[in-house]
Amino acid sequence: MSSEIQLSLFGNSNDNQKDLIPTDSKIPIPPGTYGNIAELAQHCNQCHRCELGNTRTHAVVGRGNLKALIMIVGEAPGQNEDETGLPFVGKSGQLLEKILASVNLSTEEDVYIANINKCRPPNNRVPTPDEMAACKPYLLEQIRLVDPKIILLTGATAVKGITGDKRGITKIRGQWLEWEGRLCMPIFHPSYLLRNPSKEKGAPKWLMWQDIQAVRAKFDEIRNNN
Numbered sequence: 001m002s003s004e005i006q007l008s009l010f011g012n013s014n015d016n017q018k019d020l021i022p023t024d025s026k027i028p029i030p031p032g033t034y035g036n037i038a039e040l041a042q043h044c045n046q047c048h049r050c051e052l053g054n055t056r057t058h059a060v061v062g063r064g065n066l067k068a069l070i071m072i073v074g075e076a077p078g079q080n081e082d083e084t085g086l087p088f089v090g091k092s093g094q095l096l097e098k099i100l101a102s103v104n105l106s107t108e109e110d111v112y113i114a115n116i117n118k119c120r121p122p123n124n125r126v127p128t129p130d131e132m133a134a135c136k137p138y139l140l141e142q143i144r145l146v147d148p149k150i151i152l153l154t155g156a157t158a159v160k161g162i163t164g165d166k167r168g169i170t171k172i173r174g175q176w177l178e179w180e181g182r183l184c185m186p187i188f189h190p191s192y193l194l195r196n197p198s199k200e201k202g203a204p205k206w207l208m209w210q211d212i213q214a215v216r217a218k219f220d221e222i223r224n225n226n
């Protein structure tokens with residue numbers, strides 16, 4: 001009998017595999033690996049599936065209601081998020097809160113917020129396709145555990161990271177699409193709105209107002225049918 005097999009007799013082999021997961025992106029993280037978000041967060045904070053693990057202060061896993069009907073997916077943490085370990089707490093996050101509040105959605109009750117990548121890319125650059133792929137199983141597990149009916153994808157990176165669709169965000173924002181049995185809507189990233197402050201009809205902020213009202217209407221429809 002090989003020593004590996006002998007060793008595996010001393011414990012649950014599944015636990016051994018779980019301990020190995022964060023160190024190498026080639027080790028799969030199958031659906032059902034995590035029983036809850038706390039377990040997943042523990043792995044994310046030890047994770048070295050990509051280089052971003054070398055420079056993080058905190059892995060940024062998620063915040064909000066773990067049973068929310070709506071999940072919001074961003075790109076990756078910035079400096080404020082890296083420091084606090086919480087997603088969307090900087091300027092973009094403050095704007096996101098205002099957008100949600102404009103249709104009476106609260107981050108504590110109605111939404112759960114996560115990112116494509118859990119660790120901050122240096123100088124806030126866009127995560128590379130390899131970094132996105134290395135982190136994706138964590139997000140898929142978050143989606144499985146939270147089980148949202150609606151997923152809002154903020155910006156092109158979130159759309160690409162979840163659905164693989166490489167179209168520009170201005171082309172697809174505001175359209176409902178189905179992904180793995182869930183309703184998704186691509187919306188502008190709040191940082192794009194910070195750079196484009198006009199509220200004129202047809203401007204990005206005005207379009208976001210249309211989109212978030214459509215999200216609120218769908219939220220009410222789903223809630224009333226359950």
Ligand code: URA
Nearest residue numbers: 074075076077087088
């Ligand atoms: N931008 C993101 O995409 N995510 C965050 O958590 C913060 C800023």
